[in-house]
Amino acid sequence: MKNLLNSLSEPNRLNIVELLKQGPLTVGEIAEKLDLRQPQVSKHLRVLSEAGIVSVRPVANRRVYQLNPEPFQEIREWTDSYRHLWEDRFDRLDGYLNELQKNRKEE
Structure with missing residues (x-):
């Protein structure tokens, strides 16, 4: 539980979760909607993924993230x-x- 709450305590990660409530998105789509760079978004998604909050599936050459x-x-x-x-x-x-x-x- 502590890891889960710590993962959500960072504002950008919480914003990503809020976006993903609307449906799956790629890293690029998240970056664009939050006005962040893709490497930043990837880093936050990695933390969320390690906490089990999001899952990823490859679609062609893109990675699509969704909430668990x-x-x-x-x-x-x-x-x-x-x-x-x-x-x-x-x-x-x-x-x-x-x-x-x-x-x-x-x-």
């Missing part, structure tokens, strides 16, 4: 494991705000 859904499922499961903490805190906040409203009405 599994790492995002892993992130979802991890964040869901903390959901009860946030729900409890939101419930307490809701109770507190209701109490404040009640006190203001009584004033």
Whole structure:
């Protein structure tokens, strides 16, 4: 999980992931859309690939990258494991705000 999150923490890599949500792209297409040089994009794609976030398939003389859904499922499961903490805190906040409203009405 740590490697996955570290891979996504770099802004250019996160931008690449956002682009790939729309569908597969070549290195050149990504570079053009993000206004980056191809070597930079290739470096970021290598990191994303090593983390299992993207996969690549050759098409003629180009390499087409696409997102792998599994790492995002892993992130979802991890964040869901903390959901009860946030729900409890939101419930307490809701109770507190209701109490404040009640006190203001009584004033």
